[in-house]
Amino acid sequence: MHIPDGYLSPQTYLPLYGAFIAVAAVAVKKVKEKFDRKMVPFLGMAASFSFLIMMFNIPIPGGTTGHAVGAAIIALLLGPWVAFIAVSVALIIQALVFGDGGITAIGANCINMAFVMPFTAWYAFKWIRGKTVSSTRISVAAFLSAYISLNVAALVTGIEFGIQPILASGPEGHPLYAPYPLGIAVPAMAIQHLFFFGFVEAIVTLLIFRYFEKNFPEMTEALKMA
Amino acid sequence: MIPSFLKEKETVSQARPSNRRNFNFVDRTAKNMAAFMLTSMRQWNASRRAGLLQGLDARVKVVFVIVYIILVSLTHKVEFQLMLSGLFFLLFLASKINPLSVYLKITGLAFFFGFIVFIPATLNLFAPGEIIFLIAQFEKERTWLVYHIPKEIGVTREGLLLVARISLKVFNSISLTFLLTSTTGFEQILKALKMLKVPDIFLLTLSLSYQYIFIFSQTILETYQALKMRWWERGARAETNAILSGRMGYLFRKSWEKYDQVYHSMVARGYTGEISLYHPGALRLRDYLFLSIAALLFTACLFFFL
Numbered sequence: 001m002h003i004p005d006g007y008l009s010p011q012t013y014l015p016l017y018g019a020f021i022a023v024a025a026v027a028v029k030k031v032k033e034k035f036d037r038k039m040v041p042f043l044g045m046a047a048s049f050s051f052l053i054m055m056f057n058i059p060i061p062g063g064t065t066g067h068a069v070g071a072a073i074i075a076l077l078l079g080p081w082v083a084f085i086a087v088s089v090a091l092i093i094q095a096l097v098f099g100d101g102g103i104t105a106i107g108a109n110c111i112n113m114a115f116v117m118p119f120t121a122w123y124a125f126k127w128i129r130g131k132t133v134s135s136t137r138i139s140v141a142a143f144l145s146a147y148i149s150l151n152v153a154a155l156v157t158g159i160e161f162g163i164q165p166i167l168a169s170g171p172e173g174h175p176l177y178a179p180y181p182l183g184i185a186v187p188a189m190a191i192q193h194l195f196f197f198g199f200v201e202a203i204v205t206l207l208i209f210r211y212f213e214k215n216f217p218e219m220t221e222a223l224k225m226a
Numbered sequence: 227m228i229p230s231f232l233k234e235k236e237t238v239s240q241a242r243p244s245n246r247r248n249f250n251f252v253d254r255t256a257k258n259m260a261a262f263m264l265t266s267m268r269q270w271n272a273s274r275r276a277g278l279l280q281g282l283d284a285r286v287k288v289v290f291v292i293v294y295i296i297l298v299s300l301t302h303k304v305e306f307q308l309m310l311s312g313l314f315f316l317l318f319l320a321s322k323i324n325p326l327s328v329y330l331k332i333t334g335l336a337f338f339f340g341f342i343v344f345i346p347a348t349l350n351l352f353a354p355g356e357i358i359f360l361i362a363q364f365e366k367e368r369t370w371l372v373y374h375i376p377k378e379i380g381v382t383r384e385g386l387l388l389v390a391r392i393s394l395k396v397f398n399s400i401s402l403t404f405l406l407t408s409t410t411g412f413e414q415i416l417k418a419l420k421m422l423k424v425p426d427i428f429l430l431t432l433s434l435s436y437q438y439i440f441i442f443s444q445t446i447l448e449t450y451q452a453l454k455m456r457w458w459e460r461g462a463r464a465e466t467n468a469i470l471s472g473r474m475g476y477l478f479r480k481s482w483e484k485y486d487q488v489y490h491s492m493v494a495r496g497y498t499g500e501i502s503l504y505h506p507g508a509l510r511l512r513d514y515l516f517l518s519i520a521a522l523l524f525t526a527c528l529f530f531f532l
């Protein structure tokens with residue numbers, strides 16, 4: 001899901017940088033209201049946790065392993081605004097240290113994985129859970145919220161790829177950036193996430209969420225919402 | 227006297243797994259953690275060599291990389307992208323970075339993200355063009371929803387050019403990122419970002435989390451090495467899951483403790499909630515010289531190739 005440099009046209013990455021800066025300003029304000037002086041060390045902790053969660057591999061039936069984006073579980077544990085900053089910082093470190101995700105695409109990657117995903121997970125969890133205290137339903141809500149959020153983020157990424165031939169084409173109609181139209185880019189992103197990566201994200205989220213529900217319910221933001 | 231925990235019955239089975247694949251996730255997680263530390267250390271070492279880019283101010287390098295990544299993104303001529311590849315290769319050499327190891331990584335990333343992903347775009351399914359290699363021929367062309375299948379499917383000249391262009395763009399962009407990270411410490415990059423008006427609060431968070439990641443990577447690596455010493459049986463998925471979630475929970479608890487300790491140490495050193503990073507010093511003559519040459523080249527490229 002990390003978009004590299006060269007895929008997106010300036011018509012896409014510049015507005016997404018703008019959107020990222022605007023959301024970051026709101027997120028900093030929201031988090032500061034809650035944590036005040038403790039904000040910086042807290043965000044540092046949340047970002048490093050978010051980064052490391054992405055590195056944990058889990059065994060997947062069939063003999064392979066996979067890792068999660070982690071944005072859904074971070075949103076459920078720490079709330080969506082903290083998740084936005086934490087996952088953004090993790091993505092920036094990945095881009096600057098590993099070259100994982102492009103520099104021009106930092107805005108797009110942060111909007112997709114640090115904004116769309118945590119907020120979708122948060123509201124999906126809220127909606128599926130309702131007002132129940134049933135542990136089974138809460139677990140189902142955690143699983144589905146992660147699954148849905150990753151797929152929504154993949155859909156947004158697919159749309160960003162798919163609009164490139166419309167936004168930037170050469171004089172003979174040849175695409176200058178990501179060449180696949182919406183009809184190819186969206187299904188390509190959707191299918192792999194609907195049938196594989198979505199389940200990996202959901203399983204990782206469920207595993208961690210259940211651990212926290214059992215051991216640290218007071219530290220889990222999603223459990224405080226009802 | 228024997229402590230009580232030593233008398234407890236072992237809950238994790240110690241049988242060797244009959245299926246090695248069951249254990250892959252431990253190896254891979256440990257490998258990820260080790261890779262992070264190793265990459266950071268290599269970059270730290272490389273950024274201290276006496277090379278061309280290492281001798282420049284981090285702000286100059288950040289501006290150079292950002293401006294040239296935009297240039298790579300804006301220009302669409304293959305010959306121009308090849309020229310830039312040559313320029314970046316010379317910069318790696320002048321900065322005394324081992325080209326073999328760095329280009330293995332760059333080529334690997336560019337091959338996957340820039341080439342493999344876009345191979346289907348060489349076909350005339352996505353954009354019309356002159357077919358130079360026919361793959362399939364049908365009686366008539368077909369249209370289904372938004373999909374159009376032409377009478378003849380094949381690799382086009384224009385398609386090959388398109389994939390070469392995108393692959394080179396990805397290759398050059400990754401090269402630029404590696405040029406920056408191989409010659410500049412992470413902390414220096416953060417200080418340079420201050421010039422781009424990135425808020426101090428964001429920079430400090432980045433800096434703190436980078437340091438936390440180091441500490442916790444070490445912790446996780448040690449934990450996973452210990453886990454590897456104690457094999458567990460194939461098929462004990464519930465047990466594996468409990469161990470995994472326990473590790474992640476442990477990590478969260480440790481992170482939380484560390485955050486609390488860091489906050490109290492910050493307060494003890496006079497932290498009041500106001501953050502202001504130190505302003506970096508003035509640029510030197512060689513910084514201005516490098517910037518001037520880069521700006522001249524940039525203008526020439528825009529003039530001739532855009």
